[in-house]
Amino acid sequence: MPAPDPAPGRAVVDLLGLVAFGELLAFERMAADARLAPDVRRRAALSEMAAAEIGNYRRLADRLTALGVLPDDAMAPYVAPLQAYHDSTEPRDWAEAVTKAYVGDAVTDDFVREIAAGLDEPDRRLVLDVVHDSTYADFAVAEIRAAIAADPKVAGRLSMWARRLVGEALSQAGRVAAADRGALTALIAGSDRVDVQELFRRLTAAHTTRMAAAGLNN
Template identity: 85%
Template sequence: MSDPTPPGHAVTDLLGLVALGELLAFDRIAADARLAPDLRRRAALSEMAAAEIVNYRRVADRLTALGVLPDDAMAAYVIPLQAYHDSTEPRDWAEAVTKAYVGDAITDDFLREIAVALEEPDRQLVLDVLHESRYAEFAAAEIRLAIEADPRVADRLSMWARRLVGEALSQAGRVAAADHGALTALIAASGQVEVAELFRRLTAAHTARMAAAGLNN
C-alpha cells in the first residue's frame, strides 16, 4: 500500500519550518563558536554553522521551485522558534555543545519520523539536511570531556538538557498552532496516527542519547 499523499500546503509548511530551523541554527551555532576554549573547537562549530546555511539554501531553493516565497513559508514559525533560542542561550561551552547535541537531535528525530509522508524529492531533501552523525559525536565527546574534568558538571548539564527539552516541547505547541494543522496532517499521512506513540519513541531516543553522553535523564 502506498503512503498517503499529504496536502500540498502541508509540504511547503514543513519545508518552511525546516528552512527557518536551519537559518536560526546558523545564527546560533556561529555565535556559540565564540564560546569555544580553543581554535580547534571553534573551527569545528563554525563548520557546523556553515553546513546549516548550505542546508537553508537547499530548502529555500526548493520552496522557490514550488512557487512559494521562503519568507512566506517561514513567517508563521518565526515567533516560536526565535523564542526557543532566546530562552535557551548557553552560558558556556559545555552548555553550547549540550544544546547542539540535545536540541538538534530531537528535531532530527521528529523530522525523520514524518519525512516518510513526503514524496520525492522532498522526502530525500528533508533527510539530507538532518545533522551529520559526526557533529553529534563531536558534541557528545565534548560533554564527556567536561564531565571527566569536573564530575559535578554532569548534574548541571543534565538539568540544562531537561530545560532544553521542556522549552522545545513548549514551543512545539506554538508551532503546531501556527501551522494550522499542517504537521498533524503529515503525521497522519506518515502512518503515525498514534501521536502518543510517536512521542514515546522520541522520548526513548532522547533517553538513550543522554546516557551515551554521560548525562542523567
C-alpha cells in the same frame, strides 16, 4: 526558465519552511556559539558546521522557489516560536552550548525525520538529507564527556540543563503547531506511515539513549 513544479500541498510547504528556518537559526547559533569555544580548534570545528547549515538552508530555499513559493512566506509562521525557544535557552558557556545542540537539536531532528516519512519524493529525501547527521552529535558527546571528566560536578548541571531544554522543546512544538494552524499535525495524523503514539515512544527512547551516551542523567 523552467516552469515551477505543480502546486504542492500546504503541509509540504509548511514542513520545508519549518526546516529551512531551523537551518537558518542553526547557522546563526553555531556561528555565535563558536566564540564560546575554549580554543581555536573547537572554534574552527563549530564554524565549519555552521557553514554546512547555511548550505542546507539554501537547498531548502531553492526547493521552495521551485515549488512557486517564496521562502520568506513559507518560513514566516515559525519565526516567532522558534526564535522564542532559542532566546529562552541561551547557553552560558561552552558546555551548555554543545549540550543544547546535542539535546535540543536532536529532539527536533528526530521529530522532523518522523514527519518526513509522510512526504513523497523528492521532498522526503531532501528533508532527510539536511537534518543533522552524526558529525555534530559525535563532536558534542566528546565535548560533554570531556567537561564531565574535568569536573564531575558538571554532569548534574548539564543534566538539569538538558531536562530544561527538552521541556522548552516540547513547548516550542506546541507553539509551532499553533502557528502552523494544524497542517503539520494533519500530516502526521493523516499518514498511514506515522503512528502518533509510537512516534512519541520512539522520540522518548531516542532521547533517553542520547542522554546516557553523553554521560548525563535523564
